[in-house]
Amino acid sequence: EVQLVQSGAEVKKPGESLKISCKGSGYSFTSYWIGWVRQMPGKGLEWMGIIYPGDSDTRYSPSFQGQVTISADKSISTAYLQWSSLKASDTAMYYCARLRWDCSGGSCTAYFDYWGQGTLVTVSS
Amino acid sequence: DIQMTQSPSSLSASVGDRVTITCQASQDISNYLNWYQQKPGKAPKLLIYDASNLETGVPSRFSGSGSGTDFTFTISSLQPEDIATYYCQQYDNLRLTFGGGTKVEIK
Numbered sequence: 001e002v003q004l005v006q007s008g009a010e011v012k013k014p015g016e017s018l019k020i021s022c023k024g025s026g027y028s029f030t031s032y033w034i035g036w037v038r039q040m041p042g043k044g045l046e047w048m049g050i051i052y053p054g055d056s057d058t059r060y061s062p063s064f065q066g067q068v069t070i071s072a073d074k075s076i077s078t079a080y081l082q083w084s085s086l087k088a089s090d091t092a093m094y095y096c097a098r099l100r101w102d103c104s105g106g107s108c109t110a111y112f113d114y115w116g117q118g119t120l121v122t123v124s125s
Numbered sequence: 126d127i128q129m130t131q132s133p134s135s136l137s138a139s140v141g142d143r144v145t146i147t148c149q150a151s152q153d154i155s156n157y158l159n160w161y162q163q164k165p166g167k168a169p170k171l172l173i174y175d176a177s178n179l180e181t182g183v184p185s186r187f188s189g190s191g192s193g194t195d196f197t198f199t200i201s202s203l204q205p206e207d208i209a210t211y212y213c214q215q216y217d218n219l220r221l222t223f224g225g226g227t228k229v230e231i232k
Contacts, residue, residue: 035221037169045161045169045212047221059219062126095168101219109175110216111159115168 002026004034004096004116011122012086019082020119022096029077030054033099035112036070036081040092050099051079086123093118127151127217131224137232144200146227148213153193157216160189160198163226164209172211173198205231 007021022034035050049060053072060070072079079096097112128151138144148158156176161169171180173189176196186201200207208231213224 033219037223044210044226045163045214045223047214047223050219050221061220097169101216107155108157108216110157110219110221111171111174111214112161112169113171113180115170118168 002098002114004098004114006096006116006119009120009122011124013125014086014088014123016086017082017084018086018121019080020094020121022079022081022116024077024079024098027098030074033101034072034079035097035099037095037097037112038092039095048081053077053079088123088125090121091123093120126220127154127215127222129213129215129222129224131213131227133227134225135228135230137230138203139232140203140205142203144203144229146198146211148196148198148224150194150196150215154215154217156192158189158191158196159214159216161212161214162209163212169212200229203229203231
């Protein structure tokens with residue numbers, strides 16, 4: 001059974017650093033991209049970026065480039081999302097999700113087929 | 126970046142009604158369009174991929190259509206358990222964008 005298990009809720013102060021995690025199991029972790037999605041309180045889904053744990057190839061949404069760092073440790077099947085200096089506006093639920101991406105015959109498909117349970121990050125002084 | 130305009134932002138319908146949500150891309154995305162359902166307090170769930178393919182295990186009352194820039198998501202007969210927010214999502218060379226979401230409520 002494919003599972004993505006995220007780390008627990010965090011409460012931080014502005015300016016602090018943070019690294020949250022997403023552990024995959026039940027599939028070949030190095031063969032699928034993992035993405036991160038932000039959902040601010042009462043708002044919609046925003047794609048932040050993706051990483052391919054097999055070679056650490058990482059792509060960021062322009063909105064999040066330079067604001068966060070996505071990484072992965074394939075030895076423990078875990079992806080990470082980190083901030084060096086949190087802001088109150090980083091308060092949100094963060095989801096990781098497995099990206100099923102296949103390209104063949106000039107056509108591609110890419111969709112998030114499994115999701116983590118979410119990590120709530122609260123930044124408040 | 127490709128922008129996705131989803132409408133309406135919310136709707137209210139009766140049990141058994143046909144519900145339609147649209148998503149418009151700012152440029153041609155072929156059929157690179159997925160639909161997700163998110164119930165309150167839960168992670169999103171994939172319903173439709175590649176514009177019209179039903180994910181395994183998803184009830185057949187859900188369907189999707191379209192290509193190019195205009196896409197449609199339909200619930201043929203709204204059920205109480207379909208109360209949720211629905212999102213479209215496009216992918217273009219591994220750059221993804223979600224639509225703004227449509228909140229579906231029971232009248």
